[in-house]
Amino acid sequence: MNISDNTVMAQVIAAALIFLIVYHHLGYPLMLKALSTLRLRSARRSTIASRNFRNCVGDRRVPKVHLYIPAYNEEAYIYQKLTSLSWLDYPKDKLKITVLCDGCSDQTAARARSALTEFSLSELDIQVVEYPENRGKIAMVNEAIQQCDADIMAFSDVSAVLAADCFWRMAHHFMCHPNVGVVTGHYSVIKATMKPGDASNSDGSSSDGSSSDETSNEQAYWNYQNQIRAMEGSLGAVMGAPGAFYAIRHHLCQPLEFDTINDDFILPMRGVAQGFNALFDPELQIFETEPSDMEMDAQRRIRISQGNMQQILRLKRLLLPDLGWASWMFTSGKFLRVLMPYCMLAVLLLSAWLAPHHWFWALTYLLQIAVYVLAAAYYLTNAQAHNSGLQRLLNHKVVRLVSYLCIGHFMGLIGSAKYLLNTLMNKKQQPW
Numbered sequence: 001m002n003i004s005d006n007t008v009m010a011q012v013i014a015a016a017l018i019f020l021i022v023y024h025h026l027g028y029p030l031m032l033k034a035l036s037t038l039r040l041r042s043a044r045r046s047t048i049a050s051r052n053f054r055n056c057v058g059d060r061r062v063p064k065v066h067l068y069i070p071a072y073n074e075e076a077y078i079y080q081k082l083t084s085l086s087w088l089d090y091p092k093d094k095l096k097i098t099v100l101c102d103g104c105s106d107q108t109a110a111r112a113r114s115a116l117t118e119f120s121l122s123e124l125d126i127q128v129v130e131y132p133e134n135r136g137k138i139a140m141v142n143e144a145i146q147q148c149d150a151d152i153m154a155f156s157d158v159s160a161v162l163a164a165d166c167f168w169r170m171a172h173h174f175m176c177h178p179n180v181g182v183v184t185g186h187y188s189v190i191k192a193t194m195k196p197g198d199a200s201n202s203d204g205s206s207s208d209g210s211s212s213d214e215t216s217n218e219q220a221y222w223n224y225q226n227q228i229r230a231m232e233g234s235l236g237a238v239m240g241a242p243g244a245f246y247a248i249r250h251h252l253c254q255p256l257e258f259d260t261i262n263d264d265f266i267l268p269m270r271g272v273a274q275g276f277n278a279l280f281d282p283e284l285q286i287f288e289t290e291p292s293d294m295e296m297d298a299q300r301r302i303r304i305s306q307g308n309m310q311q312i313l314r315l316k317r318l319l320l321p322d323l324g325w326a327s328w329m330f331t332s333g334k335f336l337r338v339l340m341p342y343c344m345l346a347v348l349l350l351s352a353w354l355a356p357h358h359w360f361w362a363l364t365y366l367l368q369i370a371v372y373v374l375a376a377a378y379y380l381t382n383a384q385a386h387n388s389g390l391q392r393l394l395n396h397k398v399v400r401l402v403s404y405l406c407i408g409h410f411m412g413l414i415g416s417a418k419y420l421l422n423t424l425m426n427k428k429q430q431p432w
Helices: 005-042 078-087 108-115 137-147 166-176 210-234 263-273 294-314 325-357 359-381 388-394 397-424
Strands: 065-071 095-102 125-131 152-155 160-162 180-189 246-249 277-288
Touching: 005 210, 005 325, 005 359, 065 078, 065 137, 065 166, 078 095, 078 108, 078 160, 095 108, 095 137, 108 125, 137 152, 137 263, 152 166, 166 180, 166 246, 166 277, 180 210, 180 263, 210 277, 210 325, 210 397, 246 263, 263 277, 263 294, 263 325, 294 325, 294 397, 325 359, 325 397, 359 388, 359 397, 388 397
Parallel strands: 065 095, 065 152, 095 125, 180 277
Antiparallel strands: 152 246, 160 277, 180 246
């Protein structure tokens, strides 16, 4: 049977796209692991001595740190956030904390001031700044950059809880490694079935059992991301930082464009673009306490995907090979992640067209359909199918993880396309 030139070209394009998909999901992580292992074998390992909440000679040498906590309608979590800061083991005269309430329409500011009356916070320098109107997170971040007089700027989400030695470990990295410009740590999701103050299900049980599965899927994803970030960090440039917590040298901070979406990626990565390293400390623990259901997770991933498309366009400098490992990791990780939904959609369409011509493409098409149908069933039924057989299948670990990945790419397609459409229509992004 004669094969037309169009069919041959379609097969070449489909094969190239499949290669990119496999490289991004398997090839890149495996290469990263091998390179990271070699680097760690040759690197000199050092331990960070704990301060143990005692004043010591080293207190005089640690840098001044200013922690900023942007908040918009966070009354459910702000009290927990501030009281948790009382256990931070860092010299009190070297730490300043500012809560930035961005035109909140709830009692966030009042709850924050109420928390400051706690005896455990009496020795901390904490200020609550309340803005009368909602200007957006970026406006507050830019203002903080201009006004900060500390050596190190740190940012943390309201719903995140930090380990006691978080700042002490962070300071050690900045002091011992002048080339380190950004420090972040290990991000974990704490299982929760309700928000603080929610009276329903006070026994901690979930009404439908789905919260536990969703949290486990999210935690599995973040376990994978933590492993990737640790390997990237060993090569000198962890790609981005969770908004839950990261720290950056103040002189590296550049004001952000007002419509910036993923500020916790662009701000650190501009430091990397200046030639500094971004370090991941697996012992620096960051805990997320806000429960996330499928709808919230979908909205979050769509917004992050919008930011991923935006950061590719604004951080083109990182695609240039002169930045070494940082360029390779940015291209293989972040850049290809934005392209993945389009690659997967193209392979689906091409394999459907090529299916009549060869069994391989027919099989490829059917496998894709099967995976996507399973992912859709998992998402639409929230893994709570009434059919026991189907429920067991949807709750299988592999099916859950593959479904979470596919749904993520689908949200990525929506988010990136939405950003491009908004850009073409000159439509402004929402401030939060």
